[in-house]
Amino acid sequence: MTVYITCLLTSCFPSLDTRRLKEVFLKLGIKEMDLNDGKQNGSQSYYIIAKYNEDFLIFFSEFLMPGLVDTHIHACQYPNAGLGYDRPLLGWLEEYTFPLEAKYSDLKFAKKVYDSVVRKTLDCGTTTACYFSTIHTNGSMVLVESIIEQGQRALVGKVNMNTNHPDYYGETTESSLKETQNFIDLLLNKKNDLVKPVITPRFAITCDMKLMKELASLAKKYDIHIQTHISENIKEISFVKELFPDQESYGSVYDSAGLLTNKTILAHGVHLSDEEIKLLADRKSAISHCPLSNSHLKSGICNVRKLLQNGVKVGLGTDISGGCSPSIIQVMQGALASSVHLCFCCDEESKELAYEGEYPLALDYQEVFYLATLGGAEALAMEDKIGNFKVGKDFDALLVSMKDSSSPVDIHMPYETKELIQKFMYLGDDRNIKKVFVSGRLVKSL
Ligand SMILES: O=c1[nH]c(=O)c2nc[nH]c2[nH]1
Numbered sequence: 233m234t235v236y237i238t239c240l241l242t243s244c245f246p247s248l249d250t251r252r253l254k255e256v257f258l259k260l261g262i263k264e265m266d267l268n269d270g271k272q273n274g275s276q277s278y279y280i281i282a283k284y285n286e287d288f289l290i291f292f293s294e295f296l297m298p299g300l301v302d303t304h305i306h307a308c309q310y311p312n313a314g315l316g317y318d319r320p321l322l323g324w325l326e327e328y329t330f331p332l333e334a335k336y337s338d339l340k341f342a343k344k345v346y347d348s349v350v351r352k353t354l355d356c357g358t359t360t361a362c363y364f365s366t367i368h369t370n371g372s373m374v375l376v377e378s379i380i381e382q383g384q385r386a387l388v389g390k391v392n393m394n395t396n397h398p399d400y401y402g403e404t405t406e407s408s409l410k411e412t413q414n415f416i417d418l419l420l421n422k423k424n425d426l427v428k429p430v431i432t433p434r435f436a437i438t439c440d441m442k443l444m445k446e447l448a449s450l451a452k453k454y455d456i457h458i459q460t461h462i463s464e465n466i467k468e469i470s471f472v473k474e475l476f477p478d479q480e481s482y483g484s485v486y487d488s489a490g491l492l493t494n495k496t497i498l499a500h501g502v503h504l505s506d507e508e509i510k511l512l513a514d515r516k517s518a519i520s521h522c523p524l525s526n527s528h529l530k531s532g533i534c535n536v537r538k539l540l541q542n543g544v545k546v547g548l549g550t551d552i553s554g555g556c557s558p559s560i561i562q563v564m565q566g567a568l569a570s571s572v573h574l575c576f577c578c579d580e581e582s583k584e585l586a587y588e589g590e591y592p593l594a595l596d597y598q599e600v601f602y603l604a605t606l607g608g609a610e611a612l613a614m615e616d617k618i619g620n621f622k623v624g625k626d627f628d629a630l631l632v633s634m635k636d637s638s639s640p641v642d643i644h645m646p647y648e649t650k651e652l653i654q655k656f657m658y659l660g661d662d663r664n665i666k667k668v669f670v671s672g673r674l675v676k677s678l
Pocket of ligand 1: 306321325434435461464525551554
């Protein structure tokens with residue numbers, strides 16, 4: 233596969249001049265290149281267009297890679313990250329999550345949390361995030377402002393919930409629809425290319441069919457994304473069956489409402505049936521795989537291999553605060569580990585194969601790298617803009633470095649490109665991310 237790379241390299245390496253860059257590229261075997269003096273807005277940056285057969289440019293123990301994509305994160309739950317893992321999903325929502333989310337009518341509190349979650353995710357290399365906020369329109373706009381100020385690419389959803397909610401935190405159908413329309417108008421009026429609204433029915437337990445259908449119509453009217461949760465936990469699935477006895481499955485509840493589109497992201501999908509997997513593939517809807525959350529809330533292990541083999545789009549999600557970490561690097565490590573664990577606890581055939589030393593359900597580091605970048609972009613239907621360095625896409629990129637003593641990865645000898653990537657994926661953390669670019673703008677520099 234040939235990949236084209238376009239980058240503003242001199243802002244990463246100010247000491248390198250064009251001649252020196254050409255030498256470096258030739259040493260790397262990159263022959264076809266076009267170094268033009270891209271003096272954009274008077275700046276001294278150079279555009280490098282090079283042909284290379286991988287998704288990376290490597291400079292000794294540093295490399296540039298596409299930005300990380302977090303396909304599922306509850307920005308408002310960040311204060312609870314690392315807390316409350318003594319209850320499974322439904323109890324956890326009641327005891328820890330809803331009381332926290334109710335606080336976001338306080339805009340000062342909202343600003344404090346939202347500024348910090350956007351800063352933290354950018355520091356961890358998340359150039360694109362698909363956020364849930366809360367039911368509050370003004371609070372959701374505070375999140376939008378933080379994202380715009382700090383320069384992240386994002387989808388932002390005001391949460392909808394009109395049934396089975398606590399008295400202190402919920403909406404009527406009318407207010408839910410009115411406020412969602414209001415939120416869409418406010419956000420679209422910002423005319424910001426990087427931040428867009430996403431329709432956000434929380435899940436089938438807290439939204440009735442009428443609300444879900446109306447929300448699907450709004451998504452259609454504005455041609456915008458939809459996000460929700462599906463089949464995360466066994467008790468959740470039973471409750472959905474009780475609430476919608478005429479529907480064949482959890483998936484068909486959303487399908488009947490018109491919520492399954494090629495711009496729909498469904499978090500978890502841990503316990504999907506074969507029919508539901510086929511339905512999602514047919515609708516081109518995506519699953520956000522959140523392995524850390526699935527462990528902490530004891531939900532189960534998602535069979536990502538099965539989803540991919542059946543043509544379902546998959547990206548990775550931190551799922552703060554079901555997941556404890558705001559870092560997609562840590563989620564990559566979780567995805568690698570949980571796919572291996574699945575080999576030993578899935579069906580009899582997988583177990584037998586695992587005991588023989590074969591692990592077809594295990595994801596390798598290249599597959600997980602894909603899920604965190606281009607896979608995430610596909611899950612968000614943004615693959616024409618982000619996910620790799622193909623010419624014509626926006627320059628969302630990370631400069632990963634293993635040079636300094638602060639790096640959790642020590643480099644003792646020359647490693648091949650693939651080895652450096654593996655080192656970063658298995659051992660790395662946000663200290664390895666020296667620079668973050670979103671659409672060519674430098675948004676983190678260490
Ligand atoms: O992990 C989750 N986090 C949530 O906030 C939530 N709401 C419904 N289902 C959910 N799952």
